[in-house]
Amino acid sequence: MSRSDTPSSPYAARRARLAAQLGTGGIAIVPTASERQRNRDNDFPFRHDSYFYYLTGFAEPNAWLVLDGSGRATLFCAPKDLEREIWDGYRLGPEAAPGVLGVDEAFSVAELDTRLPRLLENRETVWFPFATHAGLESRVDGWLQKVRARVRFGALCPEQQRDLCGPLDEMRLIKDAHELDTMRRAADISARAHVRAMQTSARMLRAGQDVREYHLDAELLHEFRLGGSQFPAYGSIVAAGANACVLHYRADAAPVRAGELVLIDAGCELDGYASDITRTFPADGRFSGPQRALYDLVLASQEAAVAATKAGARFNDPHDATVKVLAQGMLDLGLLDANKVGSVDDVIEQRAYFRFYMHRTGHWLGMDVHDCGSYVEPSQVGEVSERKDPLSGEIIKNRPSRILQPGMVLTIEPGIYVRAADDVPKQFHDIGIRIEDDAVVTETGCELITRGVPVRGDEIEALMRA
Ligand code: GLY
Ligand code: MN
Ligand code: MN
Secondary structure, eight states: OOGGSSSSSSHHHHHHHHHHHTTTEEEEEOOOOOOEEEEEEEOOOOOHHHHHHHHHOOOOOOOOEEEEEEEEEEEEEEOOOHHHHHHHHOHHHHHHHHHHHOOOOOEEGHHHHHHHHHHHOOOOEEEETTTTTTTHHHHHHHHHHHHHHTTGGGOOOOOOOEEEEHOOOOHHOOOOOHHHHHHHHHHHHHHHEEEEHHHHHHHHHTOOOOOOOHHHHHHHHHHHHHHOOOEESSEEEEEEEGGGGSSTTOSSSSSSSSSSSEEEEEEEEEEEEOOOEEEETTTTTTOOOHHHHHHHHHHHHHHHHHTSSSSTSSHHHHHHHHHHHHHHHHTTTSOOOOOHHHHHHHHHTTTGGGTTSSSOOOOOSSSSSSSOOBOGGGGGGTOEEEEEETTTEEEEOOOOOOOOOTTOEEEEEEEEEEOOOTTTTTTTEEEEEEBEEEEEEOOOSSSEEETSSOHHHHHHHHHHHO
């Protein structure tokens, strides 16, 4: 009996579920990520491939998983090498891998090119992730050529190649208990980091110190590492004042000034899982009237999106709920002039809100911060409708968006970004606000796992006074 017939770990259970989808004549090849050079003699920190890690829990570079339709799992990994291990660190090695990872057999990665053709022989379908690893297609071609060279001896060469991302993306979209547990822990660490950055900002300003965006970034990193996180899940955004209106701004050196807002979009990665939180707060702990008015509008729009996030709803529902609240608020606060743009329905129809809210309200979250998984409902891919975008004039093809199911995890992250302009009330100039939480879809609603950091204006002010 294959080891993977008796799943003893979440990874073995996932391999068994995937194997059942490969077909009896199917075999899957999953490489981990490549190591990348940053500059001379210096690599980027290694980050495993998410699909590979999902199926193995193995974080070393230079490794491949081969899984067949019967559930038999073969790992190729770096061989033990005392001299290299003195320089680069411990390697598990193929001898220990079956016992530790529950795979059926393991070999040195140096044997990949000789063993793979034999493993592919007499299979019908080769599965591998398409368009994810540069050069993978040509390596598969090379192995298949070797199989073909043996057809005279009676070997059959697989006739089909299929994209492994399809079944794996669907599996990863619904998080299992092990994943949810890790994501909750990642969210807790990130929430603590945001609290720390907020409190540091107020404390340093109260003490009359020169506060820079990088000071707050340092607080985030400190708390991430203190919690055991391996990396930030993405480049942290720490944007003081008008910088918050630059959507992909990175923590830089701009001064953090009393009276301005700071937008921090940062989350840690813990054991392969991302968290993704944005908070916007007054640098010195007190919102001005106009800041608070815009903040409360974004918060109300987020509350509407949260209420729309539940099993059975569509992925687009939270976005539509957000836009409705923001559009009305933009009219009420005078960001948009009803004489020019018409009613709230016109604002939505003509996308007049887009000038101040130009991104979507969320994305799947998981091993990757923008996680995999189709945003279209699989049973309705054929139901295409067309509409003309009122801003670009482009014809957009729409398909019914994904129906939410328990165990899906998505972000809910409305915002408003007001660049200085003559036709916009001056009091709102250069204010950028986003509020982002991570939500686990449940039968009846959603669980916000990032609320370890407060979100209400009063609560943020109280926290920053503390
Ligand atoms: N931090 C990336 C995002 O919010 O989508
Ligand atoms: Mn996000
Ligand atoms: Mn974010």
